Amino acid sequence: MHFSIPETEVRSDENGSSYVAYNIHVNGVLHCRVRYSQLLGLHEQIKKEYGNNVVPAFPPKKIFTLTPAEVDQRREQLEKYMQAVRQDPILGSSEMFNSFLRKAQQETQQIPTEEVQLEIYLSNGQKVKVNILTSDQTEDVLEAVASKLDLPDELVGYFSLFLVQERADGSCTYVRKLQEFELPYVSITSLHSSDYRIILRKSYWDTAYDSDVMDDRVGLNLLYAQTVSDIDRGWILVNKEQHRQLKSLQEKGSKKEFIRLAQTLKYYGYIKFDPCITDFPEKGCHVIVGAGNNELNFHVKLPNEQMKEGSFKVTRMRCWRVTSSVSSVFDNIECLVCSTQNENTVIICSLSCCLHF
Structure with a gap:
């Protein structure tokens, strides 16, 4: 998951006092709005639990009101902090971090805790209706679906919930795999569109x-x-x-x-992302990216209409992102099938190996 804080907002609390809200985006989609004091509280909890030598640097308090330039500087520092925490194998998977994000998501969307019915789709279009709480996390919803289907407990971990967007032509875009730090009902409700649905799908490559x-x-x-x-x-x-x-x-x-x-067929078990435009190997190339079998696969259509294919193993990647060159609600794509992209994108890679066609 790619965490970013691309913007801030000046908002008012219940007492009418104004404050700066930092908008945390996950894979380009707004997840929650938080105050500096909330993130500072999270930082203090993490530091107390895991020690100073593990926790990344946190932007210091300021005595006086921040100038616009200082607010933007703090925004960048908080973004780096959130990214560092999430990327740490211990901190990023901790219940402390995940529960903070779930609570912040629910508060941001102002959805009270109550019992609701949520529709989960299967790959054949059938719907499974489960009764859950709006505050139920992804694991809880997955277990509720498995129970409704009579899927054995030992097989629940083989499947995951995915957020997808349906198109008018019947095709669909896999937006991302729902994560442990989000509330599925809140995630899909906050999109305010009937085009989105949650699908149950296997979540392994092997x-x-x-x-x-x-x-x-x-x-x-x-x-x-x-x-x-x-x-x-x-x-x-x-x-x-x-x-x-x-x-x-x-x-x-x-x-x-x-x-x-x-x-035995080619690309069995892969997920394909939406077509995008890349600047490699030439500017203006159309490319379809697929993920599966521990690799990323590229089908590139060159400006001369020639088709090229390439791939590299995920285990050999040092760092990579796909970011949009235009404004879009889906700004980033992440490995392990977590997000998708619109047609106006640029691929930016930093690899430990070269990708040859």
């Missing part, structure tokens, strides 16, 4: 885990529905003969055999 999932009836049905959906949307490449074989297996109801054949 196809060896498919065997564990297929041993269970519910797991098999979920994996089968996802595989059929990925083939229908063109994420898995299928030639005419393979299509004939798959159709025959479908008609026989041979779900395991269908999945095993699909496992």
Whole structure:
């Protein structure tokens, strides 16, 4: 997840006093608004729990009212602080950090804690309605869905909830995987659009885990529905003969055999992101990025209409981001299928290896 604080707002509290709110964005989407004092409180808690030598530097207090330039400087410092905490394997996964973000998200969207019904979609379009609290975190909602489907507890960790955007033509964009620091009901409600939905999907890349999932009836049905959906949307490449074989297996109801054949096909288990425009290898190139099998895959259409393909292993990446060159509600894309991008983007990579076509 990419944390940023791209902007601040001057707001008023219940007493009419004005204060500066720092807007925390996650993958380019507003997650919450917080005051400096709230982040300072979080910092003091983390420091008390984990020690000074672990916690990153925090911008100091100021005695006098900050000038606009000082507010912007503090914004940059707080952004770096949030990024450093999130990237730390201990601090970023701590319940202290995650609960702070969940509470701040709920307060920002002003959604009270109450029982609601939330619709979760399966890959075949079917809906599962679960009764949850608006304050339930992602793990709670996932467990509620699994219980409704009778998915065994030992298989719940093989699946995740994803936020997707549906288009008028029936296609969909995977916005991001819902994280442990957010409240799914609040996340989807805050978008104020019926175009968004939450989908249950497997969350692993290693196809060896498919065997564990297929041993269970519910797991098999979920994996089968996802595989059929990925083939229908063109994420898995299928030639005419393979299509004939798959159709025959479908008609026989041979779900395991269908999945095993699909496992041999190119890009099985990948998620494809929206088309974007890159400045590499030439400016103005259209590229489709796919993530799967521990790699990022690129299909690049050069200005001369020639198609090139390349890939590199995720384990060899030092740092990478895809950022929008225009204003968009989705500014960033992150590895492990966490965000998507619109058509006006620029790829910026810093790699420990070179990507060759």
